[in-house]
Amino acid sequence: MVILLMSPLFLGYIVAVVMAIHFLVMVGIWATVFINFNGKGKLLFSIKSAIVWMCTKLTIYLYIFLESYCGPCPKNWICYRNSCYQFSNESKNWYQSKASCQSQNSSLLKIYSKVDQDFFKFMKSYHWMGLEQIPENRSWHWEDVSVLSPDQLSMVEMQNGTCAVYASSFKGYTENCSTPNTYICMQQPI
Incomplete structure (x- = not known):
């Protein structure tokens, strides 16, 4: 009650x-x-x-x-625009971060639009998100296999890598997938 x-x-x-x-x-x-x-x-x-x-x-x-309004989220998750977010303090490589999110019935961060990015504008460090580059055609795909569109996010090539981190500059940055970074998990409200 x-x-x-x-x-x-x-x-x-x-x-x-x-x-x-x-x-x-x-x-x-x-x-x-x-x-x-x-x-x-x-x-x-x-x-x-x-x-x-x-x-x-x-x-x-x-x-x-x-x-x-955003439905109820799990404990210690933050609700914004009908999605729940968990900001991890631990640093893991991209694959470990993805597995950690999946173990909580969630996925790594996906940016749906520029409006979603307003929520993340105060982040001070890089966080893994659910983007991976396909080496054959160098296109970027989200964990759900959808293709990154230009109105979602622009990518900046900084490192020689096929994974992506997000920072407060409203951009995604390439990163070596084995580099430890903090990460953001997301899921729909319960």
């Missing part, structure tokens, strides 16, 4: 109820003023404006809440 009460969805409902009560109180105040006011024309326009403003405000709050 405590987990349910602390969930983002429950807290969102509380915010929505509080905003609805706030809206009704404001309408009540404006209606009271309107009834007690003789110059009906200007005040009626003010009440309509206030109601429109309050409805707009409520809609924005609900949109922000629903857009940012």
